[in-house]
Amino acid sequence: xxxxKAKLSLDGLAWFKSSYSAGDGGECVEVAxxxxxxxxxxxxxxxxxxxxxxxxxxxxxxEFAAL
Numbered sequence: 001x002x003x004x005k006a007k008l009s010l011d012g013l014a015w016f017k018s019s020y021s022a023g024d025g026g027e028c029v030e031v032a033x034x035x036x037x038x039x040x041x042x043x044x045x046x047x048x049x050x051x052x053x054x055x056x057x058x059x060x061x062x063e064f065a066a067l
Contacts, residue, residue, distance in 0.1 A: 013050075017043055 013032035028043035032050070038058035041050035053061075 013039055015039075015041070015043075015046075 013034070015030040015032045018029045018031065030041050030043045030046070032039040032041075033055075036055055037052050038055055039050040039052045042048055
């Protein structure tokens with residue numbers, strides 16, 4: 001995650017833009033972390049529903065993606 005400040009949304013989640021998201025308007029994601037879940041959404045269209053996964057599933061995904 002980047003060092004940017006979180007954006008608090010109406011749903012009460014603090015969203016952080018991925019440090020891997022380019023600034024040129026390409027593929028960008030934002031993540032909000034809760035104790036038991038991680039929420040992921042498209043930063044270009046924040047009105048769309050976010051994907052929510054268990055924290056353990058997110059950890060497994062990040063570890064796999066780092067390979």
